[in-house]
Amino acid sequence: MGANRYQVVDPPDDLQRDDLIQRLNENAFKEPFSKATSGETLGWVNLHNLCVTEFSSEDSAYSQYLCFALRVDNKRLPAKLVRAELELRADNWMKERGADRIPSRVKRELKEQLELELLPQQLPSVNAHDICWDLANHRVWFFSNSRKVNESFRHRFGQTFDLDLVPVGVVGAMGRHPLVDTWLHRLDATGHSDYRTEHRA
Amino acid sequence: MIHISSSANAIGEHAADTFMGREFLIWLWWQSEQGFANMELPHYGSVDFWIDDRIRFSTSDDKPQVSDLKGGAPATTLExxxxxxxxxxxxxxxxGLRIKEREYSLEFRGEGLQMGGLKVPAECKDPGEEQLYERMFLLEEAWGIVDxxxxxxxxxxxxxxxSGxxxxxxxxxxxxx
Incomplete structure (x- = not known):
C-alpha cells in the first residue's frame, strides 16, 4: 500500500462527527448526468464498497477514525479506435459527395457524432482510494502515492469540509521533540550538506 | 555546507522537505552499517533497520542523472x-524494519518523506472493523518508527x-x- 499523511490546518476544537458525515453525503460521488460524458468524475464513496454513496456513523466512524474513500472515474475512448472509425466515416462522406477532401468543420462534426455514439458503450476506469481521518490527532491518511490523485484529494477535501490539508513533511515528522523550536530555527538557516568525499567545507 | 533560505509554515511544508529526507536516507544507511543495524527508540524499544533491495540515486539538478540499483543487497555494492x-x-x-516479531518493508521517498509499497505483517483476513484497526495499528507503527x-x-x-x-x-x- 502507498500512503500519504496530511495534517489538518487549524482544525476547530469542536469537530462534529455528524456534521462531517452530512458533508460527506452532500459531496458523495455522483454518476455523470449523461452517459456520453467523457473525462474525470470524482466524489466520496463508502470505504467498503465503491458503489455505496450514502454515509452513516455505523459504516464510516470507527473509534477516533472517520473512514471513507475517494472514487475517481475516468472515461476515455480508445484513441486508435476513434481515429480508425473517423477515417472510415470521412472516406464515406467523400465518396457520397464525390469529393477528394473533407472540410475540417465536417470532420469535427463527424468526430463529435462518433463520440456521442461510442461513449455510452464505454465503461470508465474506476479507482477508489481509501482515507482514514484520525479526528483525535487531526491527521489524515490517504492511500495513494499518485501526485495527481493527491492534488484532487486535497482540493475535494477542502471543498467538502472547509479545511485545508498540508503534507506531514520534515516539520511534522519532528513531532513534539523538546528541541523542535531550536531545530526549526536551525532548519531555516541551513541548507543541504555536501557528502562528496573530495569536498571539504 | 550550502545555505539556502527557507521558511516554515506553522505545520507542514518547509523548503527543507526537498533535501532533509534524502539526507535522512544516507544517514540511515550509514547508521545501519555502524551499530549492527539496530537502535533503541523511544516508545518502540529495540528496532532493526536496513536498506533492502532497492536504492535509487539521483543528482538534484534540473536534468537529474539517475542510478537505480535493484535486487540483492544493493547497499553492499561498490556502485x-x-x-x-x-x-x-x-x-x-x-x-526494512523489524520490531519484536513484526517485519515491515516500505519504499521511502526522501522528498516530502513519502511512503509507498508498504508491506505489513497483517494477520486479519476478514474485511471489516477488526481488519481496519489492525491495518491502522501497523501503518502507524511503521510510520512511527520511521518518524x-x-x-x-x-x-x-x-x-x-x-559539520565538525x-x-x-x-x-x-x-x-x-
Missing amino acids: ARTALAAGKTIESARL ALFVRFCEQRLDDQW RHLPSIREWIGQA
Whole structure:
C-alpha cells in the first residue's frame, strides 16, 4: 500500500462527527448526468464498497477514525479506435459527395457524432482510494502515492469540509521533540550538506 | 555546507522537505552499517533497520542523472557507495524494519518523506472493523518508527557538531568504497 499523511490546518476544537458525515453525503460521488460524458468524475464513496454513496456513523466512524474513500472515474475512448472509425466515416462522406477532401468543420462534426455514439458503450476506469481521518490527532491518511490523485484529494477535501490539508513533511515528522523550536530555527538557516568525499567545507 | 533560505509554515511544508529526507536516507544507511543495524527508540524499544533491495540515486539538478540499483543487497555494492561519492543523493530506497516479531518493508521517498509499497505483517483476513484497526495499528507503527528514526537523524543533523563531527564521519565512510 502507498500512503500519504496530511495534517489538518487549524482544525476547530469542536469537530462534529455528524456534521462531517452530512458533508460527506452532500459531496458523495455522483454518476455523470449523461452517459456520453467523457473525462474525470470524482466524489466520496463508502470505504467498503465503491458503489455505496450514502454515509452513516455505523459504516464510516470507527473509534477516533472517520473512514471513507475517494472514487475517481475516468472515461476515455480508445484513441486508435476513434481515429480508425473517423477515417472510415470521412472516406464515406467523400465518396457520397464525390469529393477528394473533407472540410475540417465536417470532420469535427463527424468526430463529435462518433463520440456521442461510442461513449455510452464505454465503461470508465474506476479507482477508489481509501482515507482514514484520525479526528483525535487531526491527521489524515490517504492511500495513494499518485501526485495527481493527491492534488484532487486535497482540493475535494477542502471543498467538502472547509479545511485545508498540508503534507506531514520534515516539520511534522519532528513531532513534539523538546528541541523542535531550536531545530526549526536551525532548519531555516541551513541548507543541504555536501557528502562528496573530495569536498571539504 | 550550502545555505539556502527557507521558511516554515506553522505545520507542514518547509523548503527543507526537498533535501532533509534524502539526507535522512544516507544517514540511515550509514547508521545501519555502524551499530549492527539496530537502535533503541523511544516508545518502540529495540528496532532493526536496513536498506533492502532497492536504492535509487539521483543528482538534484534540473536534468537529474539517475542510478537505480535493484535486487540483492544493493547497499553492499561498490556502485552504490560510488554514486554517493560522486555527489548523488538517495531519491528513494526500500527499507526494512523489524520490531519484536513484526517485519515491515516500505519504499521511502526522501522528498516530502513519502511512503509507498508498504508491506505489513497483517494477520486479519476478514474485511471489516477488526481488519481496519489492525491495518491502522501497523501503518502507524511503521510510520512511527520511521518518524522516531528521523528524529534521531535531526538530533545529529541539526546539532552544532554536525559539520565538525558527524558529516566528516559519513564522508569517511563513503570514501571507504
